[in-house]
Amino acid sequence: MNLDGSSDTRSLVQTGDKRSLFETLFLPHLDAAYTLARWIVQRDQDAQDVVQEAYIRALKGFEGFHGVNARAWLLTIVRNTACTWLKQQSRFSNIVPFDETVHSLPVDAPVSEGSQEQRIQRLHEALNKLPVEFREVLLLYEIEGWSYKKIASALDLPVGTIMSRLSRARRRLQKEIAAGEDQEVRNEL
Amino acid sequence: MNCEEAGRLLDAYLDRELAGDQRLEIERHLSHCDACRSRAHETEAFRSFFRASAPRYRAPDRLRTRILTAVRSQRATPGAGRAFRRTIWLYAAAMLVVSLCLYLCLSLTVFLPDRDKPLCHAAVLDHSRSLAADHLVDVASGDRQVVKSWLGARLPFYPPVVDFPIAGYSLIGGRVVVIERRPVAVVVYRRDEEVASLFCWPVSGGTVMDRGRQIDGYRVDTWSNVECNYILISRLTEREHDALLDLLRDRLPSEIY
Ligand SMILES: [Zn+2]
Numbered sequence: 423m424n425l426d427g428s429s430d431t432r433s434l435v436q437t438g439d440k441r442s443l444f445e446t447l448f449l450p451h452l453d454a455a456y457t458l459a460r461w462i463v464q465r466d467q468d469a470q471d472v473v474q475e476a477y478i479r480a481l482k483g484f485e486g487f488h489g490v491n492a493r494a495w496l497l498t499i500v501r502n503t504a505c506t507w508l509k510q511q512s513r514f515s516n517i518v519p520f521d522e523t524v525h526s527l528p529v530d531a532p533v534s535e536g537s538q539e540q541r542i543q544r545l546h547e548a549l550n551k552l553p554v555e556f557r558e559v560l561l562l563y564e565i566e567g568w569s570y571k572k573i574a575s576a577l578d579l580p581v582g583t584i585m586s587r588l589s590r591a592r593r594r595l596q597k598e599i600a601a602g603e604d605q606e607v608r609n610e611l
Numbered sequence: 612m613n614c615e616e617a618g619r620l621l622d623a624y625l626d627r628e629l630a631g632d633q634r635l636e637i638e639r640h641l642s643h644c645d646a647c648r649s650r651a652h653e654t655e656a657f658r659s660f661f662r663a664s665a666p667r668y669r670a671p672d673r674l675r676t677r678i679l680t681a682v683r684s685q686r687a688t689p690g691a692g693r694a695f696r697r698t699i700w701l702y703a704a705a706m707l708v709v710s711l712c713l714y715l716c717l718s719l720t721v722f723l724p725d726r727d728k729p730l731c732h733a734a735v736l737d738h739s740r741s742l743a744a745d746h747l748v749d750v751a752s753g754d755r756q757v758v759k760s761w762l763g764a765r766l767p768f769y770p771p772v773v774d775f776p777i778a779g780y781s782l783i784g785g786r787v788v789v790i791e792r793r794p795v796a797v798v799v800y801r802r803d804e805e806v807a808s809l810f811c812w813p814v815s816g817g818t819v820m821d822r823g824r825q826i827d828g829y830r831v832d833t834w835s836n837v838e839c840n841y842i843l844i845s846r847l848t849e850r851e852h853d854a855l856l857d858l859l860r861d862r863l864p865s866e867i868y
Contacts, residue, residue, distance in 0.1 A: 450821050456670035470674045477678045481685055491860040542664045564662050567853030570628045589622035596657050
């Protein structure tokens with residue numbers, strides 16, 4: 423490995439130290455990073471690209487990281503990378519119109535599975551339909567357990583916006599799931 | 612407060628994000644408004660369903676390898692990312708060997724599975740004993756300077772002590788324990804009826820890995836920063852425990868300097 427095209431042993435060792443420190447700090451959070459990317463960009467392959475890009479960005483910006491909270495720092499980078507990626511996508515595709523056939527619930531889904539499983543399935547579908555701004559706040563709050571204030575500062579938004587997004591996101595999901603359940607009852611009749 | 616205002620603040624209230632006055636006001640409203648109270652119950656039920664059922668993903672192994680390769684090829688071959696992918700497996704294997712050696716040299720234990728386990732078990736034992744004996748602290752104080760200097764006077768180091776009264780975690784004091792032959796500071800927090808113990812000692816004897824575990828029904832998280840190793844133990848709800856963990860991880864480093 424020819425690092426920096428330099429044969430200076432000292433800088434070589436330091437680079438190695440820095441990288442292994444980087445790996446020790448950030449690799450344990452790979453699942454969390456990937457989950458966040460999946461929630462934002464949704465497709466597996468895209469999420470993988472985003473996460474890889476984010477790790478490279480994190481490595482480059484590593485000097486600016488002062489050991490506060492590696493996980494939060496990394497997730498913020500993943501989030502920003504994912505958003506940049508979404509913007510680029512929408513520029514190329516001129517924003518894909520909402521596709522009912524892809525995104526709507528299968529009306530005649532088999533009713534054989536347990537209703538809890540169906541409810542979870544419905545939740546996942548409803549979540550996919552939610553605007554990305556809602557999904558990211560939900561994930562950071564409910565799954566990562568960040569405070570409103572922390573989300574607000576990572577997303578550079580007022581705390582009030584976080585509060586209303588969370589509440590609107592929950593209302594929408596609740597409504598969507600309830601609508602699915604009504605549909606099911608109607609199908610059974 | 613009317614129903615409309617209560618509805619607007621309900622989620623923040625349930626999320627424990629409302630402070631003082633607003634919190635009291637909405638509690639007062641909920642105590643006499645059946646409609647809002649039933650809405651609160653519904654939202655609460657939905658939140659726990661959501662937390663239990665929302666999708667979490669495991670990163671594919673392929674991605675882990677891609678990242679290791681990319682990270683280790685940074686600077687070495689700028690802009691050659693694509694060419695790398697063709698030989699990714701061979702390269703990854705070679706790099707894993709190299710990094711394993713590097714890790715073994717740097718800290719003999721990075722790749723060993725859960726070497727901190729005995730340490731965590733000892734800490735959990737101490738935590739549960741302190742609860743059983745109802746002797747949570749040797750020094751009872753909500754003043755972090757008091758706790759810090761009391762601990763510092765009895766230990767070969769000054770542990771960082773932080774508190775988060777606004778977030779609902781109150782400092783109740785500290786105790787000194789010996790775990791695996793090392794003196795350790797324990798800072799104790801309370802949230803409602805639950806108690807959390809934060810174990811802290813200098814990293815000079817080696818660092819702990821960053822990870823979370825479940826031991827005997829307790830959430831146990833280990834991490835370290837440049838100065839200290841930490842173990843956080845509690846039976847708080849997952850969210851409350853995580854929130855405390857985040858607060859600690861954010862605030863502790865800046866306390867040292
Ligand atoms: Zn009301």
